[in-house]
Amino acid sequence: MFRVPLLVALTLIIAFGGGILSALSMLNASVGFGSIDVAGWRAFPAAQTIEADPYAKAHRAKAGLLLYGAAEGLQFTAERDDKGLALTGTCSYRMSGRTPATRAWTLYAADDAGQPLNASPDLPTAQNSQTILRNRDGSFEIVVSRTAKAGNWLAIPDTGSFRLVLTLLDTPAAASTGLSGLVMPVIEQIGCGNE
Template sequence: MFRVPLIVAIALIIAFGGGILSALSMLNASVGFGAIEVAGWRAFPAAQTAAADPYAKAHRAKGGRLLYGSAEGLQFTAFRDAEGLTLTGTCSYRMSGRTPTTRLWTLYAADADGMRLNAGADLPAATNSQTVLRRRDGSFDIVISRTAKSGNWLAIPDTGAFQLVLTLLDTPAAASTGLSGLSMPVIEQIGCGQ
Protein backbone atom coordinates (compact mmCIF):
# COMPACT_ATOMS: atom_id res chain seq x y z
CA MET A 1 0.00 0.00 0.00
CA PHE A 2 2.79 2.45 0.87
CA ARG A 3 5.29 0.87 -1.49
CA VAL A 4 4.52 2.96 -4.62
CA PRO A 5 4.40 6.34 -2.78
CA LEU A 6 7.66 5.44 -1.00
CA ILE A 7 9.39 4.65 -4.33
CA VAL A 8 8.07 7.92 -5.84
CA ALA A 9 9.27 9.90 -2.79
CA ILE A 10 12.75 8.34 -2.97
CA ALA A 11 12.96 9.03 -6.71
CA LEU A 12 11.96 12.69 -6.15
CA ILE A 13 14.51 13.12 -3.36
CA ILE A 14 17.27 11.67 -5.53
CA ALA A 15 16.23 13.80 -8.54
CA PHE A 16 15.96 17.09 -6.65
CA GLY A 17 19.02 16.43 -4.47
CA GLY A 18 21.14 15.39 -7.44
CA GLY A 19 20.00 18.39 -9.47
CA ILE A 20 20.78 20.85 -6.68
CA LEU A 21 24.18 19.29 -5.94
CA SER A 22 25.18 19.24 -9.62
CA ALA A 23 24.16 22.89 -10.06
CA LEU A 24 26.14 23.95 -6.97
CA SER A 25 29.21 22.03 -8.09
CA MET A 26 29.06 23.68 -11.52
CA LEU A 27 28.77 27.14 -9.94
CA ASN A 28 31.78 26.48 -7.72
CA ALA A 29 33.84 24.99 -10.54
CA SER A 30 34.19 28.01 -12.83
CA VAL A 31 33.16 31.55 -13.60
CA GLY A 32 31.84 30.36 -16.93
CA PHE A 33 32.99 29.59 -20.42
CA GLY A 34 35.24 31.59 -22.73
CA ALA A 35 38.33 31.90 -20.53
CA ILE A 36 41.48 33.40 -22.00
CA GLU A 37 44.90 32.52 -20.65
CA VAL A 38 48.01 34.62 -21.17
CA ALA A 39 51.32 33.58 -19.57
CA GLY A 40 49.58 31.79 -16.69
CA TRP A 41 47.06 34.58 -16.06
CA ARG A 42 43.39 33.67 -16.65
CA ALA A 43 40.47 36.02 -17.33
CA PHE A 44 36.83 35.64 -18.30
CA PRO A 45 36.07 38.67 -20.50
CA ALA A 46 32.58 37.46 -21.45
CA ALA A 47 31.53 36.96 -17.79
CA GLN A 48 30.92 40.68 -17.38
CA THR A 49 28.76 41.20 -20.46
CA ALA A 50 25.03 40.89 -21.03
CA ALA A 51 25.77 38.05 -23.46
CA ALA A 52 27.40 35.94 -20.72
CA ASP A 53 26.45 32.29 -20.52
CA PRO A 54 23.92 31.24 -17.81
CA TYR A 55 26.62 29.70 -15.60
CA ALA A 56 28.60 32.96 -15.54
CA LYS A 57 25.47 34.93 -14.62
CA ALA A 58 24.59 32.46 -11.86
CA HIS A 59 28.18 32.45 -10.56
CA ARG A 60 28.12 36.25 -10.41
CA ALA A 61 24.76 36.25 -8.60
CA LYS A 62 25.82 33.56 -6.13
CA GLY A 63 29.04 35.37 -5.23
CA GLY A 64 27.36 38.76 -4.92
CA ARG A 65 30.27 40.35 -6.78
CA LEU A 66 30.19 43.32 -9.07
CA LEU A 67 32.10 42.53 -12.23
CA TYR A 68 33.43 45.09 -14.65
CA GLY A 69 31.76 45.78 -17.95
CA SER A 70 33.68 45.06 -21.12
CA ALA A 71 34.59 48.74 -21.52
CA GLU A 72 35.56 49.21 -17.86
CA GLY A 73 38.19 46.63 -17.12
CA LEU A 74 39.33 43.05 -16.92
CA GLN A 75 40.33 40.89 -13.97
CA PHE A 76 43.11 38.32 -14.33
CA THR A 77 43.95 35.62 -11.79
CA ALA A 78 47.06 33.45 -11.45
CA PHE A 79 47.15 30.24 -9.41
CA ARG A 80 50.57 29.03 -10.60
CA ASP A 81 54.06 30.39 -11.15
CA ALA A 82 56.04 30.30 -14.41
CA GLU A 83 57.10 26.68 -13.73
CA GLY A 84 53.48 25.58 -13.29
CA LEU A 85 53.72 25.10 -9.50
CA THR A 86 50.81 26.18 -7.30
CA LEU A 87 51.32 29.49 -5.47
CA THR A 88 51.66 28.84 -1.73
CA GLY A 89 52.18 31.08 1.28
CA THR A 90 55.27 29.19 2.41
CA CYS A 91 57.23 30.33 -0.67
CA SER A 92 58.35 33.72 -1.98
CA TYR A 93 57.74 34.93 -5.54
CA ARG A 94 58.88 37.70 -7.85
CA MET A 95 56.37 39.17 -10.28
CA SER A 96 58.26 41.05 -12.98
CA GLY A 97 57.64 42.63 -16.32
CA ARG A 98 54.90 44.93 -17.52
CA THR A 99 51.15 44.97 -17.59
CA PRO A 100 49.10 45.58 -20.73
CA THR A 101 48.28 49.20 -21.48
CA THR A 102 45.87 50.42 -18.83
CA ARG A 103 44.94 53.59 -16.98
CA LEU A 104 45.18 51.89 -13.57
CA TRP A 105 45.87 48.39 -12.26
CA THR A 106 45.61 46.79 -8.84
CA LEU A 107 47.18 43.62 -7.44
CA TYR A 108 46.33 41.61 -4.32
CA ALA A 109 46.55 38.05 -3.03
CA ALA A 110 43.34 36.08 -2.46
CA ASP A 111 42.32 32.65 -1.24
CA ALA A 112 40.78 30.03 -3.53
CA ASP A 113 37.33 31.64 -3.13
CA GLY A 114 38.62 35.06 -4.22
CA MET A 115 38.55 36.63 -0.75
CA ARG A 116 41.46 39.01 -0.18
CA LEU A 117 44.19 37.74 2.16
CA ASN A 118 45.40 39.94 5.00
CA ALA A 119 48.90 39.27 6.32
CA GLY A 120 48.48 41.57 9.31
CA ALA A 121 47.99 45.15 10.35
CA ASP A 122 50.18 47.76 8.66
CA LEU A 123 51.49 45.29 6.06
CA PRO A 124 51.03 45.96 2.32
CA ALA A 125 48.20 43.58 1.34
CA ALA A 126 47.70 45.23 -2.08
CA THR A 127 49.52 47.45 -4.53
CA ASN A 128 48.64 49.41 -7.65
CA SER A 129 50.13 51.16 -10.65
CA GLN A 130 50.30 54.49 -8.82
CA THR A 131 52.49 53.25 -5.95
CA VAL A 132 54.77 50.67 -7.58
CA LEU A 133 58.42 51.59 -8.18
CA ARG A 134 59.46 51.15 -11.83
CA ARG A 135 62.63 50.96 -13.85
CA ARG A 136 63.38 53.51 -16.58
CA ASP A 137 61.86 51.23 -19.23
CA GLY A 138 58.55 51.02 -17.32
CA SER A 139 58.98 47.45 -16.08
CA PHE A 140 58.78 46.55 -12.40
CA ASP A 141 59.48 43.82 -9.86
CA ILE A 142 57.14 42.99 -6.99
CA VAL A 143 58.24 40.47 -4.34
CA ILE A 144 55.33 38.46 -2.91
CA SER A 145 56.44 37.05 0.42
CA ARG A 146 55.48 36.64 4.06
CA THR A 147 58.72 38.35 5.14
CA ALA A 148 59.53 41.98 4.44
CA LYS A 149 61.63 42.76 1.36
CA SER A 150 63.07 46.01 0.05
CA GLY A 151 61.43 47.70 -2.93
CA ASN A 152 57.99 46.63 -4.05
CA TRP A 153 56.68 44.08 -1.55
CA LEU A 154 53.27 42.42 -1.28
CA ALA A 155 52.73 40.72 2.08
CA ILE A 156 51.01 37.33 2.20
CA PRO A 157 50.15 35.24 5.25
CA ASP A 158 51.75 31.84 5.86
CA THR A 159 48.82 29.94 4.34
CA GLY A 160 48.31 27.19 1.85
CA ALA A 161 47.52 27.85 -1.79
CA PHE A 162 46.56 31.35 -2.89
CA GLN A 163 45.97 33.26 -6.10
CA LEU A 164 47.08 36.66 -7.36
CA VAL A 165 44.36 38.95 -8.69
CA LEU A 166 45.42 41.61 -11.20
CA THR A 167 42.67 44.03 -12.21
CA LEU A 168 43.19 46.24 -15.25
CA LEU A 169 40.91 49.27 -15.31
CA ASP A 170 40.10 51.27 -18.43
CA THR A 171 42.17 49.10 -20.72
CA PRO A 172 41.93 48.23 -24.42
CA ALA A 173 42.66 44.62 -23.35
CA ALA A 174 39.04 44.42 -22.15
CA ALA A 175 37.80 44.81 -25.72
CA SER A 176 37.75 41.66 -27.80
CA THR A 177 40.25 43.16 -30.24
CA GLY A 178 42.81 43.83 -27.51
CA LEU A 179 43.30 40.23 -26.37
CA SER A 180 45.90 39.24 -28.92
CA GLY A 181 49.49 40.09 -28.14
CA LEU A 182 49.06 40.90 -24.45
CA SER A 183 52.23 40.98 -22.39
CA MET A 184 51.61 39.94 -18.79
CA PRO A 185 54.00 39.95 -15.83
CA VAL A 186 55.84 36.70 -15.09
CA ILE A 187 55.64 35.08 -11.64
CA GLU A 188 58.82 33.26 -10.57
CA GLN A 189 59.45 31.35 -7.34
CA ILE A 190 62.51 32.75 -5.57
CA GLY A 191 62.56 30.46 -2.53
CA CYS A 192 60.55 28.52 0.01
CA GLY A 193 60.60 28.43 3.80
CA GLN A 194 62.11 31.89 4.15
Protein backbone atom coordinates (compact mmCIF):
# COMPACT_ATOMS: atom_id res chain seq x y z
CA MET A 1 0.00 0.00 0.00
CA PHE A 2 2.86 2.40 0.70
CA ARG A 3 4.99 0.91 -2.04
CA VAL A 4 3.76 3.11 -4.95
CA PRO A 5 3.94 6.45 -3.06
CA LEU A 6 7.38 5.47 -1.76
CA LEU A 7 8.62 4.71 -5.29
CA VAL A 8 7.15 7.99 -6.60
CA ALA A 9 8.82 9.96 -3.77
CA LEU A 10 12.14 8.19 -4.36
CA THR A 11 11.94 8.89 -8.10
CA LEU A 12 11.22 12.58 -7.48
CA ILE A 13 14.10 12.89 -5.00
CA ILE A 14 16.51 11.28 -7.46
CA ALA A 15 15.25 13.42 -10.36
CA PHE A 16 15.36 16.74 -8.51
CA GLY A 17 18.58 15.92 -6.65
CA GLY A 18 20.31 14.77 -9.84
CA GLY A 19 19.15 17.86 -11.72
CA ILE A 20 20.38 20.22 -9.01
CA LEU A 21 23.72 18.43 -8.65
CA SER A 22 24.32 18.38 -12.41
CA ALA A 23 23.54 22.10 -12.68
CA LEU A 24 25.90 22.93 -9.79
CA SER A 25 28.68 20.78 -11.24
CA MET A 26 28.32 22.53 -14.61
CA LEU A 27 28.51 25.94 -12.94
CA ASN A 28 31.66 24.92 -11.06
CA ALA A 29 33.26 23.28 -14.09
CA SER A 30 33.05 26.11 -16.60
CA VAL A 31 33.02 29.88 -16.78
CA GLY A 32 31.19 29.56 -20.06
CA PHE A 33 31.84 29.17 -23.73
CA GLY A 34 33.72 31.39 -26.16
CA SER A 35 37.10 31.58 -24.45
CA ILE A 36 40.20 32.88 -26.19
CA ASP A 37 43.66 31.49 -25.45
CA VAL A 38 46.72 33.63 -26.06
CA ALA A 39 50.13 32.21 -25.09
CA GLY A 40 48.73 30.30 -22.10
CA TRP A 41 46.43 33.11 -20.94
CA ARG A 42 42.67 32.51 -21.12
CA ALA A 43 39.90 35.10 -21.21
CA PHE A 44 36.15 35.08 -21.76
CA PRO A 45 35.45 38.32 -23.64
CA ALA A 46 31.73 37.65 -24.03
CA ALA A 47 31.19 36.76 -20.35
CA GLN A 48 30.45 40.37 -19.44
CA THR A 49 28.24 41.20 -22.39
CA ILE A 50 24.57 40.74 -23.19
CA GLU A 51 25.60 37.96 -25.60
CA ALA A 52 27.01 35.82 -22.76
CA ASP A 53 25.76 32.26 -22.69
CA PRO A 54 23.49 31.20 -19.80
CA TYR A 55 26.26 29.21 -18.08
CA ALA A 56 28.58 32.24 -18.01
CA LYS A 57 25.83 34.44 -16.57
CA ALA A 58 24.94 31.87 -13.93
CA HIS A 59 28.60 31.26 -13.06
CA ARG A 60 29.21 34.98 -12.52
CA ALA A 61 26.00 35.40 -10.50
CA LYS A 62 26.83 32.40 -8.30
CA ALA A 63 30.34 33.74 -7.64
CA GLY A 64 28.97 37.23 -6.90
CA LEU A 65 31.51 38.86 -9.23
CA LEU A 66 31.22 42.42 -10.43
CA LEU A 67 31.42 42.33 -14.20
CA TYR A 68 33.25 44.77 -16.42
CA GLY A 69 31.39 46.26 -19.34
CA ALA A 70 32.55 45.31 -22.83
CA ALA A 71 34.62 48.50 -23.11
CA GLU A 72 35.79 48.58 -19.48
CA GLY A 73 38.16 45.66 -19.24
CA LEU A 74 39.13 42.07 -19.82
CA GLN A 75 40.40 39.50 -17.32
CA PHE A 76 42.98 36.90 -18.34
CA THR A 77 44.02 33.91 -16.22
CA ALA A 78 47.05 31.64 -16.56
CA GLU A 79 47.28 28.29 -14.81
CA ARG A 80 50.38 26.93 -16.59
CA ASP A 81 53.87 28.11 -17.45
CA ASP A 82 55.39 28.28 -20.94
CA LYS A 83 56.25 24.53 -20.79
CA GLY A 84 52.65 23.58 -19.97
CA LEU A 85 53.32 22.70 -16.31
CA ALA A 86 50.81 23.77 -13.66
CA LEU A 87 51.76 26.79 -11.56
CA THR A 88 52.54 25.72 -8.00
CA GLY A 89 53.55 27.56 -4.84
CA THR A 90 56.66 25.42 -4.37
CA CYS A 91 58.25 26.88 -7.53
CA SER A 92 59.33 30.36 -8.64
CA TYR A 93 58.34 31.93 -11.95
CA ARG A 94 59.37 34.89 -14.09
CA MET A 95 56.62 36.70 -15.95
CA SER A 96 58.19 38.87 -18.62
CA GLY A 97 57.27 40.83 -21.71
CA ARG A 98 54.49 43.31 -22.33
CA THR A 99 50.76 43.50 -21.91
CA PRO A 100 48.37 44.43 -24.72
CA ALA A 101 47.60 48.13 -25.06
CA THR A 102 45.71 49.20 -21.96
CA ARG A 103 45.26 52.26 -19.78
CA ALA A 104 46.00 50.24 -16.60
CA TRP A 105 46.40 46.64 -15.50
CA THR A 106 46.51 44.64 -12.27
CA LEU A 107 48.08 41.26 -11.48
CA TYR A 108 47.51 38.93 -8.53
CA ALA A 109 47.71 35.23 -7.69
CA ALA A 110 44.49 33.34 -6.94
CA ASP A 111 43.52 29.88 -5.77
CA ASP A 112 41.52 27.41 -7.85
CA ALA A 113 38.27 29.05 -6.71
CA GLY A 114 39.47 32.45 -7.94
CA GLN A 115 40.04 33.91 -4.47
CA PRO A 116 43.20 36.04 -4.10
CA LEU A 117 46.10 34.36 -2.28
CA ASN A 118 47.46 36.21 0.71
CA ALA A 119 51.08 35.44 1.58
CA SER A 120 51.31 38.00 4.40
CA PRO A 121 49.93 41.49 5.02
CA ASP A 122 53.43 42.98 4.70
CA LEU A 123 54.31 41.33 1.38
CA PRO A 124 53.41 42.47 -2.16
CA THR A 125 50.57 40.14 -3.17
CA ALA A 126 49.54 42.25 -6.20
CA GLN A 127 51.23 44.38 -8.85
CA ASN A 128 49.88 47.01 -11.20
CA SER A 129 50.93 49.09 -14.18
CA GLN A 130 51.46 52.25 -12.10
CA THR A 131 54.04 50.85 -9.66
CA ILE A 132 55.92 48.32 -11.80
CA LEU A 133 59.60 48.85 -12.64
CA ARG A 134 60.10 48.68 -16.40
CA ASN A 135 63.03 48.11 -18.74
CA ARG A 136 64.08 50.85 -21.16
CA ASP A 137 62.05 49.31 -23.98
CA GLY A 138 58.86 49.32 -21.87
CA SER A 139 58.89 45.61 -21.11
CA PHE A 140 58.90 44.32 -17.54
CA GLU A 141 59.80 41.28 -15.45
CA ILE A 142 57.93 40.14 -12.36
CA VAL A 143 59.20 37.27 -10.22
CA VAL A 144 56.40 35.22 -8.67
CA SER A 145 57.85 33.41 -5.68
CA ARG A 146 57.38 32.65 -2.01
CA THR A 147 60.85 34.05 -1.24
CA ALA A 148 61.80 37.70 -1.66
CA LYS A 149 63.47 38.70 -4.93
CA ALA A 150 65.01 41.97 -6.12
CA GLY A 151 63.01 44.12 -8.53
CA ASN A 152 59.36 43.39 -9.21
CA TRP A 153 58.24 40.61 -6.87
CA LEU A 154 54.80 39.05 -6.40
CA ALA A 155 54.65 37.10 -3.13
CA ILE A 156 52.74 33.82 -3.01
CA PRO A 157 52.26 31.44 -0.10
CA ASP A 158 53.80 27.96 -0.14
CA THR A 159 50.63 26.37 -1.44
CA GLY A 160 49.48 23.95 -4.07
CA SER A 161 48.42 25.03 -7.52
CA PHE A 162 47.45 28.62 -8.21
CA ARG A 163 46.63 30.88 -11.14
CA LEU A 164 47.73 34.34 -12.16
CA VAL A 165 44.96 36.84 -12.88
CA LEU A 166 45.83 39.75 -15.18
CA THR A 167 43.07 42.35 -15.56
CA LEU A 168 43.36 44.87 -18.40
CA LEU A 169 41.33 48.01 -17.75
CA ASP A 170 40.08 50.32 -20.50
CA THR A 171 41.67 48.31 -23.27
CA PRO A 172 40.87 47.92 -26.97
CA ALA A 173 41.51 44.18 -26.45
CA ALA A 174 38.08 43.98 -24.80
CA ALA A 175 36.44 44.80 -28.12
CA SER A 176 36.07 41.98 -30.63
CA THR A 177 38.28 43.86 -33.10
CA GLY A 178 41.13 44.06 -30.57
CA LEU A 179 41.43 40.31 -29.99
CA SER A 180 43.59 39.58 -33.01
CA GLY A 181 47.33 39.94 -32.63
CA LEU A 182 47.42 40.14 -28.83
CA VAL A 183 50.84 39.76 -27.23
CA MET A 184 50.82 38.51 -23.65
CA PRO A 185 53.60 38.16 -21.06
CA VAL A 186 55.46 34.84 -20.91
CA ILE A 187 55.55 32.84 -17.67
CA GLU A 188 58.66 30.68 -17.23
CA GLN A 189 59.66 28.51 -14.29
CA ILE A 190 63.00 29.62 -12.79
CA GLY A 191 63.34 27.15 -9.93
CA CYS A 192 61.62 24.80 -7.50
CA GLY A 193 62.21 23.83 -3.90
CA ASN A 194 64.75 25.88 -1.96
CA GLU A 195 66.14 27.95 -4.80
